[in-house]
Amino acid sequence: MNESLRVLHIVEGTSVDGPGLRTSIYLAGCSHHCPGCHNPESWNPSGGDDRTLDQLMEVIAYNEAPVTFSGGDPLAQPVPLAxxxxxxxxxxxxxxxxxxxxxxxxxxxxxxxxxxxxxIDVLVDSPFILNQRNTKLRFRGSNNQRLIDVQATLKNHAITLWHD
Ligand code: SF4
Known part of the structure; x- marks a missing residue:
């Protein structure tokens, strides 16, 4: 069976969703409904189009670049995303x-x-909180959000932040 994901859009060669030039894949669906969300159109889980995992692998491999999943909340589609x-x-x-x-x-x-x-390598966690909005932050929108080094955090059993 070739699983698929509901994809809003794909941006190839972007530098805003993590370090370096990356392939950013925006996935449909989000149940958090944060006030002030930059993209409420992304909340609909039926938005965008179905892309098979093979199709997505082809795009990712073609770009030869690191990958970022954003949305929506990518974890709204955990089984195919895993x-x-x-x-x-x-x-x-x-x-x-x-x-x-x-x-x-x-x-x-x-x-x-x-x-x-x-x-994965880095999880940018937590909902966007409007009264903690900070436009000076790198790769995130509000002060409560964290760039978590996942592998170090799992190894240390304590949240370890990512540093460039
Ligand atoms: S988690 Fe992100 S996409 Fe979802 S409502 Fe909050 S800011 Fe918007």
Whole structure:
């Protein structure tokens, strides 16, 4: 069976969603509904188009670049996303970032979400909070959001932030 993901759009060669030039894949669906969300159109889980994992792997491999998943909340589609991140790591070995409106603690308590997150490099966690908005932050929108080095955090059993 070739699983698919609901994709809003793909931006190739962007530098705004993580370090370096990356392939950013924006996935449909978000249940967090943060006041002040930059993209409420992304909340609809039926938005965008179906792309098979093979089609997405083809785009990612063609760009030969690290990958960022944003949205929406990519963790709204955990089962196919877990398969895709596993394939990216196994077949291409690329660096992977993922944005989510869940906190790290919420992700840790949810085995399906952990199936995705354990294979990635950086999780940008927590919902956007309007009164903590800070336009000077790199790669995130509000002060409560964190750039979490996932592999170091799992190893240390304590949240370890990513540094360039
Ligand atoms: S998690 Fe992101 S996409 Fe979802 S409502 Fe909050 S800011 Fe918008």
């Amino acid at each position: 398969q895709l991140v596993k394939r990216i790591k196994k077949e291409l070995g690329y660096n992977i970032w993922c944005y989510t409106g869940y906190t790290w603690d919420q992700v840790m308590q949810h085995p399906q979400l952990m199936e995705v997150v354990k294979h």
